[in-house]
């Protein structure tokens with residue numbers, strides 16, 4: 004049973020009614036289920052239990068401290084891509100030795116912060132970055148543990164904006180240049196080469212491209228060992244997809260069983276960086292209908308959440324299911340509408356040409372599968388305070404981020 008179900012005709016998150024939550028916390032609101040977070044993390048733990056592994060939750064998907072601390076307490080590490088994410092991960096109690104620093108453009112300051120924190124390793128994405136990290140580590144009198152992110156050049160069969168493992172993408176070191184890069188890394192005194200890393204894209208609904216990529220990385224690891232460069236970890240990245248509409252992504256178990264034979268043979272600690280598959284279906288965006296606007300050409304439902312709250316539909320044309328919080332609303336006559344926000348842009352929509360049961364002014368709607376890359380990509384465009392975030396645990400809830408105030412929005416600004 005998913006965490007969002009109707010009970011007594013009201014959509015609930017676990018045992019908490021979303022109507023009741025909207026009454027106390029207001030809308031728009033992000034609502035997350037603690038049980039769902041723990042369940043998806045446990046799914047990875049079970050699937051990979053036969054090999055040494057660390058699940059390093061990809062903080063970028065949802066970096067709320069409440070979410071991070073739930074995962075940290077359950078044993079997750081963190082995959083970070085900035086000094087800010089390092090700060091959050093440490094604040095949430097993630098042990099430094101379970102933190103991996105990924106990303107194509109780390110600054111010297113960020114490298115220093117991570118070396119000071121004594122993190123597990125850096126996933127390095129270019130030879131230029133290797134040299135800078137070496138310099139920074141030598142200045143600090145330490146050795147930076149590194150893995151090289153290899154670009155295995157496989158087609159992940161996902162949206163072009165979130166495909167990262169093709170040879171034309173900005174990520175990683177091209178497969179055929181990786182050996183040379185490793186050989187250079189091995190000569191640098193400020194670095195300790197420990198691992199290999201890959202990440203081919205996000206919202207992957209097939210595991211075979213990941214398996215192909217893993218096979219290429221394992222082959223590289225063997226060659227490296229022949230050249231006396233010992234590799235102890237393989238980071239297989241994140242990317243496992245979720246169901247937004249009718250996708251059928253592999254289960255944790257199916258995903259693992261396809262990858263494990265090659266990984267076992269490589270005899271390494273397996274690192275994983277899942278984001279979306281941990282939080283995506285653990286959260287919804289709760290919004291209220293402000294107006295109906297029926298024109299001759301089209302019907303619009305204007306809601307109080309906008310592209311600044313959830314940019315995925317505008318940016319990627321992503322589909323998020325939208326359902327009424329009041330179950331009786333589901334039996335109303337169906338009509339085709341655009342669900343739009345208050346922002347002054349035609350690109351501000353949550354759904355286009357969507358068939359929905361008729362909704363009325365003041366109805367509450369839940370935008371589903373919004374736990375990943377929802378709040379994390381939110382902005383203050385149109386000077387809109389960012390939404391409140393609520394974490395539900397059984398029949399209790401915690402406001403894990405209060406709604407921003409106008410004062411928050413101008414904090415740090417000055418009139419000259």
Ligand code: LLP
Pocket residue numbers: 061064082105106165202204205206240241242243276277278279280315319375376
């Ligand atoms: N590791 C690396 C190096 C990544 O770049 C990413 C995501 C992940 C792990 C986590 O991937 P996941 O398990 O969440 O698929 N904003 C887009 C998604 C961008 C993904 C960026 N990198 C969206 O809303 O679909």
